[in-house]
Amino acid sequence: MWRKYLALSKAAWALIVEYRAQIVIWMMNSILMVIMLLVWLSISREGAVNGYTAADFVAYFMLGWFVRNLTAVWASWELDFAIREGRLSPMLLRPIHPIHNEIAVNWVEKLLRILIVAPIITVVLIATPGVQLNLSPLNLLAFVISVAGAWLIAFMSDYLIGMLAFWTTQTGAFIQGFYGIRLVLSGVIAPLAMFPQAVQDVLRWLPFPYMLNFSVSIAMGRVQGEAMLLGFITQWAWAAFFVIAVWVAWKIAIRNYSAVGA
Amino acid sequence: MGSLRAFVARKYRTVKAVDDVSFDIEAGEMVGFLGPNGAGKTTTLKVLSGLLYPTSGTATVLGFTPHKREPAYLKQFTLVMGQKQQLLWDLPAIETFLINQAIYEIPRDQYAATLKELDQLLDLGPLLKKQVRKLSLGERMKCELAAALLHRPKVLFLDEPTIGLDVTMQVRIRDFIAEYNRRHGATVILTSHYMADVTALCDRIIVIDKGKVLYDGNFRALIERVAPYKILKLQFEQPVACEQLAAFGDIASCDGMTAVLHVPRSQAAEAAARLLTQVEVDDVNFEDPPVEDIIREVFAGRVAGLGTAHEQTPAVNPAGAG
Numbered sequence: 297m298w299r300k301y302l303a304l305s306k307a308a309w310a311l312i313v314e315y316r317a318q319i320v321i322w323m324m325n326s327i328l329m330v331i332m333l334l335v336w337l338s339i340s341r342e343g344a345v346n347g348y349t350a351a352d353f354v355a356y357f358m359l360g361w362f363v364r365n366l367t368a369v370w371a372s373w374e375l376d377f378a379i380r381e382g383r384l385s386p387m388l389l390r391p392i393h394p395i396h397n398e399i400a401v402n403w404v405e406k407l408l409r410i411l412i413v414a415p416i417i418t419v420v421l422i423a424t425p426g427v428q429l430n431l432s433p434l435n436l437l438a439f440v441i442s443v444a445g446a447w448l449i450a451f452m453s454d455y456l457i458g459m460l461a462f463w464t465t466q467t468g469a470f471i472q473g474f475y476g477i478r479l480v481l482s483g484v485i486a487p488l489a490m491f492p493q494a495v496q497d498v499l500r501w502l503p504f505p506y507m508l509n510f511s512v513s514i515a516m517g518r519v520q521g522e523a524m525l526l527g528f529i530t531q532w533a534w535a536a537f538f539v540i541a542v543w544v545a546w547k548i549a550i551r552n553y554s555a556v557g558a
Numbered sequence: 559m560g561s562l563r564a565f566v567a568r569k570y571r572t573v574k575a576v577d578d579v580s581f582d583i584e585a586g587e588m589v590g591f592l593g594p595n596g597a598g599k600t601t602t603l604k605v606l607s608g609l610l611y612p613t614s615g616t617a618t619v620l621g622f623t624p625h626k627r628e629p630a631y632l633k634q635f636t637l638v639m640g641q642k643q644q645l646l647w648d649l650p651a652i653e654t655f656l657i658n659q660a661i662y663e664i665p666r667d668q669y670a671a672t673l674k675e676l677d678q679l680l681d682l683g684p685l686l687k688k689q690v691r692k693l694s695l696g697e698r699m700k701c702e703l704a705a706a707l708l709h710r711p712k713v714l715f716l717d718e719p720t721i722g723l724d725v726t727m728q729v730r731i732r733d734f735i736a737e738y739n740r741r742h743g744a745t746v747i748l749t750s751h752y753m754a755d756v757t758a759l760c761d762r763i764i765v766i767d768k769g770k771v772l773y774d775g776n777f778r779a780l781i782e783r784v785a786p787y788k789i790l791k792l793q794f795e796q797p798v799a800c801e802q803l804a805a806f807g808d809i810a811s812c813d814g815m816t817a818v819l820h821v822p823r824s825q826a827a828e829a830a831a832r833l834l835t836q837v838e839v840d841d842v843n844f845e846d847p848p849v850e851d852i853i854r855e856v857f858a859g860r861v862a863g864l865g866t867a868h869e870q871t872p873a874v875n876p877a878g879a880g
Contacts, residue, residue: 303660307646307653315650385609385645389637391629391662551611 302391304400314407317447328365332485333357343448351426352516355359356487358417359429359512364484365409366443367450367507372458372471379461382523384553395455395542402480404452430517438524442511445531448480450507462549483509489518503538506531576601577769578615583747585712588739590760590777591749592853598769599749600639603715606747607637619713633662636711640718643702645690651701653688655708662709669708676704679734682697704729707738714738716748720755732758753849765856772856783849784855787820790830793841806833 312319313546336353339345348356378384378394386392421427461467479485481504488496488509499505510527513519519527567633571724576867578599581800581872583589591599604610605617610633617624622631646655659669693701699719708712709800716735720728739746752755756763756777763780765773773780793816800812804827807821821829830842 299663300660304658307649307657310649310653311646376775382642385604385639386637386642388627389607389611389632390658390661391642457845 300396301400305404308397308401311401312408312555319375319405319408320412321367323365323412324363326368327423328479329357329361329364329484336486340486348487349426351424351428354513355421355427355429355516356395356409356425356512358420359515360483361452362413362417363446363508363511366406366414367446367453368406368409369402369454371402371451372454372467374398374418375458376461376467376471377457379553388550388553393490393546398455399451412505426519429515431515434515435517439480439511439515439527440516440549442506442528442531445528446507446511448535449531449538450504452535453503456538456545459545459549462552478504478507481505482507483512487512501530503534506534571660574768575701576605576612579766579769579772581764581771581772583745585823586743587762588746588748588760590763591747591757591766592753592754592763593766594857595748600815601718601764601769602766603717603747607635607715608632609637623839627642633709633822634711635713635715636706637707637715638703638706638717638719638720639800640699642688643698644699645702645705647691648689651682651690651693652703654705654727655686657760658708664709668710671687672708672710673704676707679737680704680730687724695795696723696730698809699723699727699731703734707735710742712742714746715743715745718748719748720750720752724732728752728755735759745844760840765853765858781849782823783850787822787847789845789847790821790826790833791817791841791843791845792819792833792839795838795840798837802837803833806830815879834836 316402333356335407336345336348336357337350340348340350341450343349344352375398377383377396377464384394387397399420421429454471457470459466460470464470481488481499483505488505491499497538506527510519514524514527550552569878579598579602581589591602593599601610605612606619606624608627611625620634621629622628624631646657655673659666665671680703682704685697685701690698690701693696698725714735719735720731723731732755735746738744739759746759748755748759748767752779761777762775763773763777764771784875787807789810794814796879797814798817800809800814800817803809803817807819807825810818810820814820819829825845833839834842844880857879
């Protein structure tokens with residue numbers, strides 16, 4: 297399997313180099329977090345907000361920017377196009393599930409994003425006085441695992457939504473809607489600690505916080521011990537849910553697939 | 559108003575794309591699928607390649623049930639669609655080839671050998687390094703075929719492989735398919751609008767229309783049945799009496815200076831010889847009736863007692879998608 301991934305990744309890299317301008321523009325998209333940082337910095341000028349100082353906001357949004365780049369997905373658009381234009385047919389004829397190509401492309405693109413974003417983030421975090429992070433090896437490991445979980449939830453939920461194209465021609469609206477919800481509830485606009493407690497208590501059980509807020513909170517040392525454990529259980533339960541959902545939905549979808557326009 | 563109604567209350571109706579199509583194809587055979595647009599040719603190929611689930615009936619190819627899409631099956635056939643491509647648009651074709659090598663788990667030396675052979679047959683050479691989007695349609699089709707054959711499939715489903723190509727390129731692709739079949743004993747099922755593709759490649763044809771098989775059998779036999787005559791085109795030095803020509807065959811047209819006769823195949827040579835001795839002929843020309851006309855006759859249902867002339871046991875038997 298790794299050979300297949302290697303081949304897919306090589307082609308993906310070649311494509312990314314081909315589309316480099318486009319990738320940079322997409323990255324601008326994720327710059328929303330930098331803008332939100334500026335907003336929250338101006339709010340926190342008077343003092344800490346819900347336990348977040350200016351330095352905490354810098355840490356939150358910089359780490360958030362990092363995680364957001366690592367969990368950026370667009371497989372739903374690709375899938376939607378492929379299904380509607382019948383390009384899925386040739387993909388289905390190959391002895392490999394089309395999802396593997398999307399995964400390979402996604403990972404390779406991550407590499408490019410990190411190469412560009414990581415240095416900026418590192419500089420900002422070091423240059424800002426008062427930034428507090430928990431970078432113990434164990435905590436770093438927890439951060440990495442949480443990002444992996446975040447990616448899995450983000451990718452699989454996105455793929456699941458893209459699969460709606462098997463049934464409806466208007467998947468775009470669903471994708472946009474889901475992106476919007478994700479933007480607010482995963483913590484892109486504001487750290488979830490800014491939300492009323494009642495909202496936070498509900499969110500805890502939803503997949504959204506585990507796509508961004510959870511990982512950032514771990515790196516900032518704000519989730520520990522039992523809370524972290526519970527967080528991981530919830531995160532990976534959602535990840536498993538989406539993996540299984542994609543698997544099951546695919547089985548059903550492929551039966552309905554009428555191989556349009558070929 | 560109508561469009562508003564369509565917005566709130568859509569009507570769906572079930573259309574049978576393929577209905578009771580049964581046939582059996584031997585390994586190594588080349589079979590042509592003929593039929594007008596929407597006849598069910600592509601649908602049948604999609605069922606055979608596992609893209610469609612038949613709502614009823616069964617299909618078996620190489621002992622596999624296509625719609626289960628087992629990797630072992632997927633590795634043994636290929637579907638080339640003239641209007642769909644698998645090549646990555648923005649990269650050179652060789653990149654897609656390398657992906658296919660990995661995905662189909664083609665051993666390195668076999669890959670090299672196959673690529674060399676395909677290069678020989680199709681003259682791929684410089685094309686492989688050019689971005690696919692910069693290739694002409696014909697060049698792209700050559701690369702598309704090569705990409706589809708790298709894993710040396712035993713069964714080829716070719717759906718309009720020559721669509722949009724000029725005559726030279728059509729002949730090129732056709733020759734290639736024939737050669738591939740000869741070398742590897744691959745089974746080929748071909749659909750095409752271009753009658754020449756089918757006449758050049760296939761001994762056997764299956765004519766389908768509106769999802770039903772109108773004819774299945776030997777191509778020559780069909781021609782002889784539907785058009786058991788040759789067309790004799792004559793040009794005279796001096797005006798002749800048309801009645802005089804009736805002795806040589808059925809007069810299809812005659813204006814005194816030129817005439818077209820339908821002569822039974824078995825008597826064609828003898829009739830021509832007789833004619834040349836008895837009439838002052840300026841030019842004489844024998845032709846087979848155009849295949850298009852023959853097929854049109856079949857479509858029009860004017861050919862009696864056709865059915866499925868082919869002797870069969872229903873092993874490959876895709877039927878009914880609703």
